[in-house]
Amino acid sequence: MESETFEPKIVAFLCNWCSYAGADLAGTSRLYYPANVRAIRVMCSGRVDPAMMIRPFIDGADGVLVLGCHFGDCHYLTGNYQTDQRVRIVWEVLRQVGVDPGRLHLDWVSAAEGARFAEIVEEFCNRMRHMGPLQASLPSGPLPYDLPLALAIAAEIVEGERFRWLLGRLRELREQGSVYGERIDAARLEQLVRDVIAEEYVRAGVQVLAAREPLSVKDMASKLGLAARDVLKQVAYLKKRGVLDIYDVRQQSPRYQSTTRIGVDDLG
Numbered sequence: 001m002e003s004e005t006f007e008p009k010i011v012a013f014l015c016n017w018c019s020y021a022g023a024d025l026a027g028t029s030r031l032y033y034p035a036n037v038r039a040i041r042v043m044c045s046g047r048v049d050p051a052m053m054i055r056p057f058i059d060g061a062d063g064v065l066v067l068g069c070h071f072g073d074c075h076y077l078t079g080n081y082q083t084d085q086r087v088r089i090v091w092e093v094l095r096q097v098g099v100d101p102g103r104l105h106l107d108w109v110s111a112a113e114g115a116r117f118a119e120i121v122e123e124f125c126n127r128m129r130h131m132g133p134l135q136a137s138l139p140s141g142p143l144p145y146d147l148p149l150a151l152a153i154a155a156e157i158v159e160g161e162r163f164r165w166l167l168g169r170l171r172e173l174r175e176q177g178s179v180y181g182e183r184i185d186a187a188r189l190e191q192l193v194r195d196v197i198a199e200e201y202v203r204a205g206v207q208v209l210a211a212r213e214p215l216s217v218k219d220m221a222s223k224l225g226l227a228a229r230d231v232l233k234q235v236a237y238l239k240k241r242g243v244l245d246i247y248d249v250r251q252q253s254p255r256y257q258s259t260t261r262i263g264v265d266d267l268g
């Protein structure tokens with residue numbers, strides 16, 4: 001989608017020691033870059049949690065930039081390696097909910113690279129202009145079009161226990177293997193990440209929908225673009241955990257509602 005008048009809103013997380021200094025240099029060198037960027041300074045790009053990458057989209061941003069020091073230059077040694085892993089896993093979450101992962105961009109800018117900062121911002125801004133407003137985009141995944149729902153599910157996935165466990169163990173799994181001492185190659189690890197996110201999509205989807213309004217399994221499955229049996233499995237599991245409860249029974253089908261308020265704030 002392309003719009004000549006559309007000016008994207010972009011949120012950029014800049015690490016204090018390199019990228020923010022690079023942005024500063026671009027400014028003091030009077031280099032041109034689009035004014036579409038709202039910069040948020042963080043001490044290290046590794047400080048940018050997956051939830052912080054999703055939140056700007058919920059709040060109306062069309063694109064999110066994460067900029068840190070080049071590998072080997074992070075002032076906290078491995079912060080940018082963690083950022084790299086986090087952005088990759090958030091790309092997978094966005095893909096799962098049907099939002100183009102190209103709307104989240106990761107790059108590296110040193111304090112001496114004012115020109116590089118200006119170039120990255122301009123290129124990303126042009127990419128967003130070409131892609132068009134997020135609010136008008138169509139999801140490419142199984143989720144029938146409902147952007148607030150897609151983003152609320154993405155936010156719920158990245159807050160989930162399994163996602164957090166996986167995120168915390170990615171490096172260990174890659175370098176040391178599983179608890180059985182089994183080495184896990186990159187392709188298998190990528191598949192594991194995709195599988196966990198696909199399962200978490202069902203869990204998060206059920207939780208977010210049931211926080212919105214009481215729904216039957218069939219209705220949830222239709223809203224999530226999933227088979228009823230997959231939703232039923234999650235509903236039974238969440239009910240056992242006390243996260244869901246039966247609200248009422250209509251036409252012999254129980255309708256479930258959340259016992260918590262997960263996702264409600266994001267759904268408006």
Ligand code: FES
Pocket residue numbers: 015016017018019043044045046068069073074075076077079080
């Ligand atoms: S201090 Fe810049 S990425 Fe860590």
